[in-house]
Amino acid sequence: MSAAQTPRRRSARDRLLETADRLFYDEGIHNVGIDRVLAQSGVAKGSLYYNFSGKDELVRTYLHNRHARWAARIDEELAAAAGPSAKILAVFDALAELFAEPGFRGCTFINAAAEAQPGSAEEQATKDFRTWLHELFGTFVTEAGYPDKLAAQLVMLYDGANISAQLDHNPGVAGAARDAAADLLDTAQAATRRPRPPSRRASD
Amino acid sequence: MSAAQTPRRRSARDRLLETADRLFYDEGIHNVGIDRVLAQSGVAKGSLYYNFSGKDELVRTYLHNRHARWAARIDEELAAAAGPSAKILAVFDALAELFAEPGFRGCTFINAAAEAQPGSAEEQATKDFRTWLHELFGTFVTEAGYPDKLAAQLVMLYDGANISAQLDHNPGVAGAARDAAADLLDTAQAATRRPRPPSRRASD
């Protein structure tokens, strides 16, 4: 046979993680029993407990991999952008691509948090992801000399875009989020020049 | 006895809904079995199935009541505000109050959506809530003559504030969301006067 040696079947661990990634994300972690993961991955139950300590560790690994893959993708997107403001907007460009993908069903960690119980893998992974997300925007906001509050506002637009894309089935919302971010960036930049601009009040 | 007749014990239905409201919201719908709702409400299993067709209808009613109560609360908050812009900002004031409440654990419907399966009560209730939310902002944005896109951006800030308040345990984020909304409102107002202002591009 010319085609090298048949690239031997992927390990049970890999097949398990691939199937878990799809099912957990598509249907929610608690909605998917291990029996379904086993059946769809074609792996024996014993192999699950040989490779993982239990469902909890499978979930932990699933969430960890999701975080790592998304962070890597953002890193790629950022590489092409020059300067903190451009990098901030590039994050929203990455969201636009993500939302447009066929199977998009919201942010993995927002969804996981809704199912989280105290001390669970979901809780820990969400905490880690949130730290990463805040640092992502926080770094660029600080670099640009903008006030810290802007980072919190950008995180809100990031999360809000995810929710709208998911719940309203509206991938195009990433553009509106990017526009809003650009607007906030402009305002922050203007305020950096002039120390204290007048602010709008509620009862005007 | 002077104190009128002892106000007879609240109905099984009411006690069930009160307990379900607390448990479903605090721990997530799928994390709460009917046995726990029954035990904590002191209601017999038979009464659940006498008053509801099953857990699904209990969930449906729980979500419906949550929506109704929040909509009523927003209505109150809006009554005090004059003009579309003030009403928009008043929604964020309502969020600030909500986030500051002790048991806050995120938006009921964002959380429910993460557990939703196709055709479930969670899915339907979330859809209804999203329609209401978009109309809430959409009405005021239209009244003020702002572009439709602004409504989508305000919804994103609303959702994003909920997520940050929940996942980052930061109730104060409502203030930053309000500020961002005010900023977008200002920009929209300026753009209403001058038809086409220059927009920031990524690669500048």
Add this chain to the structure above:
DNA sequence: TGACTTTTAGACAGAATGGTCTAATCTCTG
């Protein structure tokens, strides 16, 4: 070849789930 690791199939257990059913009791109202 022989030792070691990985994977397999399937039986099995123990707990939790939502739901049904019966029979007795309580409560309100005509």
Add this chain to the structure above:
DNA sequence: CAGAGATTAGACCATTCTGTCTAAAAGTCA
């Protein structure tokens, strides 16, 4: 009072869930 509606306790059921165990087969590599 009588009767209808509401509530109770508890047994019971079928299903699903995670996890354990055994014994054999397959793959890996020195």
